[in-house]
Amino acid sequence: MKLxxxxxxxxxxxxxxxPEDRIVMSSRIRLARNLTGHSFPTWAKKNDRVKALEHIRxxxxxxxxxxxAFSSSLDELNSMEKQxxxxxxxISREHAAKGAGSGVVFNQDESICxxxxxxxxxxxxxxxxxLQLAEAWAxxxxxxxxxxxxLDYAFSDEFGYLTACPTNxxxxxxxxxxxxxxxxxxxxxxxQIINSVTKLGHAVRGLYGEGTxxxxxxxxxxxxxxxxxxxxxxxxxLGKVVQQLIEHxxxxxxxxxxxxxxxxxxxxxxxxxxxxxxxxxxxKEAMNLLSLLRLxxxxxxFNGLDRGVIDxxxxxxxxxxxQNQHSGKLGAEERDVLRAKMLxxxxxxxxxxxxxxxx
Amino acid sequence: MKLxxxxxxxxxxxxxxxPEDRIVMSSRIRLARNLTGHSFPTWAKKNDRVKALEHIRxxxxxxxxxxxAFSSSLDELNSMEKQxxxxxxxISREHAAKGAGSGVVFNQDESICxxxxxxxxxxxxxxxxxLQLAEAWAxxxxxxxxxxxxLDYAFSDEFGYLTACPTNxxxxxxxxxxxxxxxxxxxxxxxQIINSVTKLGHAVRGLYGEGTxxxxxxxxxxxxxxxxxxxxxxxxxLGKVVQQLIEHxxxxxxxxxxxxxxxxxxxxxxxxxxxxxxxxxxxKEAMNLLSLLRLxxxxxxFNGLDRGVIDxxxxxxxxxxxQNQHSGKLGAEERDVLRAKMLxxxxxxxxxxxxxxxx
Numbered sequence: 001m002k003l004x005x006x007x008x009x010x011x012x013x014x015x016x017x018x019p020e021d022r023i024v025m026s027s028r029i030r031l032a033r034n035l036t037g038h039s040f041p042t043w044a045k046k047n048d049r050v051k052a053l054e055h056i057r058x059x060x061x062x063x064x065x066x067x068x069a070f071s072s073s074l075d076e077l078n079s080m081e082k083q084x085x086x087x088x089x090x091i092s093r094e095h096a097a098k099g100a101g102s103g104v105v106f107n108q109d110e111s112i113c114x115x116x117x118x119x120x121x122x123x124x125x126x127x128x129x130x131l132q133l134a135e136a137w138a139x140x141x142x143x144x145x146x147x148x149x150x151l152d153y154a155f156s157d158e159f160g161y162l163t164a165c166p167t168n169x170x171x172x173x174x175x176x177x178x179x180x181x182x183x184x185x186x187x188x189x190x191x192q193i194i195n196s197v198t199k200l201g202h203a204v205r206g207l208y209g210e211g212t213x214x215x216x217x218x219x220x221x222x223x224x225x226x227x228x229x230x231x232x233x234x235x236x237x238l239g240k241v242v243q244q245l246i247e248h249x250x251x252x253x254x255x256x257x258x259x260x261x262x263x264x265x266x267x268x269x270x271x272x273x274x275x276x277x278x279x280x281x282x283x284k285e286a287m288n289l290l291s292l293l294r295l296x297x298x299x300x301x302f303n304g305l306d307r308g309v310i311d312x313x314x315x316x317x318x319x320x321x322x323q324n325q326h327s328g329k330l331g332a333e334e335r336d337v338l339r340a341k342m343l344x345x346x347x348x349x350x351x352x353x354x355x356x357x358x359x
Numbered sequence: 360m361k362l363x364x365x366x367x368x369x370x371x372x373x374x375x376x377x378p379e380d381r382i383v384m385s386s387r388i389r390l391a392r393n394l395t396g397h398s399f400p401t402w403a404k405k406n407d408r409v410k411a412l413e414h415i416r417x418x419x420x421x422x423x424x425x426x427x428a429f430s431s432s433l434d435e436l437n438s439m440e441k442q443x444x445x446x447x448x449x450i451s452r453e454h455a456a457k458g459a460g461s462g463v464v465f466n467q468d469e470s471i472c473x474x475x476x477x478x479x480x481x482x483x484x485x486x487x488x489x490l491q492l493a494e495a496w497a498x499x500x501x502x503x504x505x506x507x508x509x510l511d512y513a514f515s516d517e518f519g520y521l522t523a524c525p526t527n528x529x530x531x532x533x534x535x536x537x538x539x540x541x542x543x544x545x546x547x548x549x550x551q552i553i554n555s556v557t558k559l560g561h562a563v564r565g566l567y568g569e570g571t572x573x574x575x576x577x578x579x580x581x582x583x584x585x586x587x588x589x590x591x592x593x594x595x596x597l598g599k600v601v602q603q604l605i606e607h608x609x610x611x612x613x614x615x616x617x618x619x620x621x622x623x624x625x626x627x628x629x630x631x632x633x634x635x636x637x638x639x640x641x642x643k644e645a646m647n648l649l650s651l652l653r654l655x656x657x658x659x660x661f662n663g664l665d666r667g668v669i670d671x672x673x674x675x676x677x678x679x680x681x682q683n684q685h686s687g688k689l690g691a692e693e694r695d696v697l698r699a700k701m702l703x704x705x706x707x708x709x710x711x712x713x714x715x716x717x718x
Contacts, residue, residue: 262696266638269703273632277711279625337621352636 003081004324006070006108007088016308018130022298023246025178025218025311026129028089029136029235031144032163032172033122034154040164041102041117049101049117056121059150060105060114065143069107075100083320089127091115112143119164120172122147131242133175137235160227167224171231175238176222179245182295183252185217186264193248194219201225202241216287216314221245257299261359268296269353276347280333281340286317301353313346362440363683365429365467366447375667377489381657382605384537384577384670387448388495388594389484390503391522391531393513399523400461400476408460408476415480418509419464419473424502428466434459442679448486450474471502478523479531481506490601492534496594519586526583530590534597535581538604541654542611544576545623552607553578560584561600575646575673580604616658620718627655628712635706639692640699645676660712672705 018024034040038052053073061071074082074095082096091104095118106113115123124147126140154162160170168174184190194204205220221241223234256264271292275281281289294310296302315321317339323330326338377383393399397411412432420430433441433454441455450463454477465472474482483506485499513521519529527533543549553563564579580600582593615623630651634640640648653669655661674680676698682689685697 262638266699269636269638270633273634273636274629275632277628277632279621279628340625 003070003072003077003084007084007324016129016311018128018132020246021130021307023180023249024131024242025180026127027132027136028125028127028174028176028178029133029140030123030125030174030176031140032120032161032168032174033124033144033147033151034162034164035121036152036154038121040119041121042119042164044101044117046101052121053101053103053116056116056151057103057105059147060116060122062150063143063146065112065139065146066105066107066114069105069112071105072103073100074098074102074104080320080323084324087315087318087320092118092123094118112139114143120168122151131177131239131246133177133235133239133242137175137231141231168226170227171229171234173226173231173234174222175235176220177238177242179219179221179242179249180217180291180294181219181245181249182217182291183249183256186267187252187256189248189252190219193245197221197241197245200241202238215284216291218287218291218314253295253298257356257359264295264299265301265353265355265359268292268299268301272296272302272347272350272353275343276350277344278340279344280336281317281343282336283317283319283339286339286343287314290314290317296353299356301356303351303354305350309346313343317343362429362431362436362443366443366683375488375670377487377491379605380489380666382539382608383490383601384539385486385488386491386495387484387486387533387535387537388492388499389482389533389535390499391479391520391527391533392481392483392503392506392510393521393523394480395511395513397480399478400480401478401523403460403476405460411480412460412462412475415475415510416462416464418506419475419481421509422502422505424471424498424505425464425466425473428464428471430464431462432459433457433461433463439679439682443683446674446677446679451477451482453477471498473502479527481510490536490598490605492536492594492598492601496534496590500590527585529586530588530593532585532590532593533581534594535579536597536601538578538580538601538608539576539650539653540578540604540608541576541650542608542615545626546611546615548607548611549578552604556580556600556604559600561597574643575650577646577650577673612654612657616715616718623654623658624660624712624714624718627651627658627660631655631661631706631709631712634702635709636703637699638703639695640676640702641695642676642678642698645698645702646673649673649676655712658715660715662710662713664709668705672702676702 035052038044039048041049044052057071060066061069085091085104086093086096088110090106090110090113095102095115098117101117103116104113111127113125124140124143126136126143128136156162161172163169163172181190184193197204201224203222203224206215223238271289275289275293290310290313294307297305297307297310319335322335322339330338394411397403398407400408403411416430419425420428441450444450444463445452445455447469449465449469449472454461454474460476462475463472470486472484483499483502485495485502487495515521520531522528522531540549543552556563560583562581562583565574582597630648634648634652649669649672653666656664656666656669678694681694681698689697
């Protein structure tokens with residue numbers, strides 16, 4: 001199966017919607033696991049990694065959850081394909097740098113994905129639209145149990161699941177949610193909020209994980225600690241933080257609309273005007289303007305523009321996705337022209353925003 | 360007659376068009392004249408100025424060219440009305456600061472205007488759309504001759520017409536053209552061009568004359584010297600400079616479209632997108648974006664958008680004109696909101712720009 005065929009299906013807005021998706025773009029839970037009898041991938045020799053992959057991959061492919069899944073060794077993917085998977089949050093940037101001896105398996109709707117021989121032997125994730133942390137936990141727990149029946153996990157009674165990096169020891173779980181927080185950014189409360197959330201033991205990152213900037217007013221919130229609490233407790237605790245952030249964001253939006261309505265409408269209007277008429281648009285600008293359009297959709301300023309379309313454009317305007325739509329390698333400037341063309345065409349039938357009904 | 364009634368008539372695009380109006384927005388000739396037996400206005404006492412006005416105004420009003428004209432002493436106009444006349448280039452900013460003892464008379468289509476007791480007793484101007492310097496000269500010359508039959512001009516065989524400021528001595532003529540030069544600005548040639556034109560003895564200023572910035576890529580070019588050449592020679596010489604500037608501007612546009620077409624389309628598209636969707640627009644931004652729209656009209660990127668509409672918006676988005684459309688005094692922020700509303704409404708039926716046919 002070719003990757004292009006697997007990914008070409010357009011997003012179905014209905015399938016990508018979930019609870020609280022005005023603000024929570026997605027929920028994700030990732031578990032790290034390692035096997036006994038194999039060195040951790042980071043210090044294993046290439047031969048050992050290839051052997052481990054040959055041992056793990058069939059076990060993963062045989063799971064009922066991954067029936068009909070895409071499965072590949074990373075040396076079979078070219079750099080553009082790898083970058084595409086990074087942009088879809090299916091593999092990490094670090095994993096994209098790997099070749100023979102590492103692999104990836106994910107199902108048709110991309111909700112379940114397993115990286116083999118990234119930093120750990122196994123990194124399995126479940127990704128769901130909107131706020132569905134408990135549901136994601138149930139799915140990844142089932143996946144983990146099914147795999148545990150087929151593979152011999154490295155587990156210590158004292159430390160729990162053993163991981164390559166000690167920060168993952170114990171439950172080896174990362175629970176995260178991707179949040180769209182334009183209200184907190186525009187009202188300049190975001191730094192303060194991030195500080196509070198960080199103090200509570202959670203990490204806040206940009207759209208593409210550790211070390212990335214928060215473009216498009218999108219922030220990823222996740223647990224830092226993996227020891228001392230059970231998985232359901234960690235999931236519940238992050239869920240509470242997310243609920244608080246939703247509340248803060250809703251309040252920030254309400255206050256902005258009371259005190260600075262013109263500025264909010266102005267930014268949304270300009271974002272729409274620019275995206276639907278520009279001829280050169282860089283990736284970062286596209287994300288920031290699409291974010292404002294998403295806010296406009298939340299405020300019911302658009303007729304016939306679905307949140308799903310915007311979330312799709314967030315992804316399709318990324319460099320590798322853009323390149324995939326074009327035969328022949330594009331330079332950065334050509335990509336900016338193509339990105340603008342795609343945005344103009346996609347927004348052609350979207351009418352100008354109007355004021356919200358209660359404005 | 361109330362000023363508001365006089366000015367309320369909307370521009371008729373047809374009446375405001377003229378030769379070369381792609382680049383030459385208007386042509387203007389102004390003559391300064393003083394009377395014998397009256398002190399120059401700048402050092403006359405108030406009583407003397409009132410007397411001079413009473414002497415001059417009936418003579419001006421009685422001219423056939425000014426039949427049915429608007430005529431007022433400046434103390435009868437409030438500050439908003441005066442500012443409106445400044446924005447229409449009918450009176451200078453200096454004249455707007457005057458009160459009793461100064462006056463203004465102009466005809467219905469605003470092509471002929473006489474300021475009484477500005478810096479000189481008489482400042483008469485003829486304003487024509489497009490490049491019509493010879494026509495403007497013919498009209499202002501006829502106006503001058505007609506007035507000379509009614510008033511006793513101060514004239515010296517050695518110095519020519521006497522003026523309050525020695526830089527106007529002699530012919531006391533200012534010949535000027537308002538040029539739209541986005542090509543030279545976008546290609547960063549404008550500074551060099553202005554330097555050359557200045558070296559040839561001409562002045563280059565912004566839209567609102569001496570000491571004003573060039574917003575909206577609009578530049579006023581005029582003669583500096585008033586001595587040593589006849590009026591027709593001065594008019595012809597400025598005409599040649601304008602012809603050269605037209606050529607440079609056309610070349611700059613052609614080169615831009617060859618080498619940086621995407622950037623040009625991008626800027627025009629963004630200007631349209633912003634003007635038709637923003638909710639807060641400052642005067643300076645409006646002028647700069649309208650200028651890009653005007654370039655887009657020249658490049659035939661718009662269906663159903665007339666150059667006259669843009670030139671009208673250039674004027675109607677100025678602070679006093681905007682204030683005139685609203686009862687109750689507006690602050691600067693409220694004006695920016697009203698300006699944006701007016702622009703959105705005016706551009707509502709204008710469709711998105713498309714690429715030029717030969718692109």
